[in-house]
Amino acid sequence: MMALGFKIRDLVNPRQKIVKEIxxxxxxxxxxxxxxxxxxxxxxxxAIGASGKLYALDAYPLAIEMVKKIIAKNGLTNVETVFSxxxxxxxxxxxxxxxxxxxxxxLPDQNVVLKDLHRVLKPTGVLSFSDHxxxxxxxxxxxTGTGLFNLKSKGKYTYAFTKKP
Numbered sequence: 029m030m031a032l033g034f035k036i037r038d039l040v041n042p043r044q045k046i047v048k049e050i051x052x053x054x055x056x057x058x059x060x061x062x063x064x065x066x067x068x069x070x071x072x073x074x075a076i077g078a079s080g081k082l083y084a085l086d087a088y089p090l091a092i093e094m095v096k097k098i099i100a101k102n103g104l105t106n107v108e109t110v111f112s113x114x115x116x117x118x119x120x121x122x123x124x125x126x127x128x129x130x131x132x133x134x135l136p137d138q139n140v141v142l143k144d145l146h147r148v149l150k151p152t153g154v155l156s157f158s159d160h161x162x163x164x165x166x167x168x169x170x171x172t173g174t175g176l177f178n179l180k181s182k183g184k185y186t187y188a189f190t191k192k193p
Contacts, residue, residue, distance in 0.1 A: 062131030066095040087113035
């Protein structure tokens with residue numbers, strides 16, 4: 029049922045528009061934290077090209093299976109699934125962009141996740157954030173309130189936060 033809801037959402041608001049707003053470039057290493065059924069997999073994979081890498085991370089086996097089907101159906105070679113609820117397995121300063129979309133409100137310990145995402149982002153990395161369950165002031169205060177990120181910009185679909193040193 030949830031997957032059907034995401035398909036309807038993607039028809040109304042195509043993921044390509046959101047991905048374009050992020051400013052991804054060929055060769056970027058991207059983490060889709062809480063990737064769900066994979067709505068961003070194809071557009072991100074295409075944006076970062078063969079020289080890039082997309083890690084689709086989710087704690088739900090069904091979500092990972094759905095992403096694997098997208099990978100197989102589209103012959104994507106730059107996408108890797110990660111069955112986990114944490115980015116702890118990634119090296120420090122190894123990612124250009126982290127997508128944190130519509131999952132933040134569900135996280136049991138938001139500050140722990142933000143701290144770990146800060147750790148894995150490169151010094152010039154961007155945390156691309158969206159959560160339709162939260163109001164703008166909640167998003168900005170929760171993310172910047174950790175002292176780890178600055179608000180870089182607010183787009184039509186996402187907030188971009190830069191990593192504080």
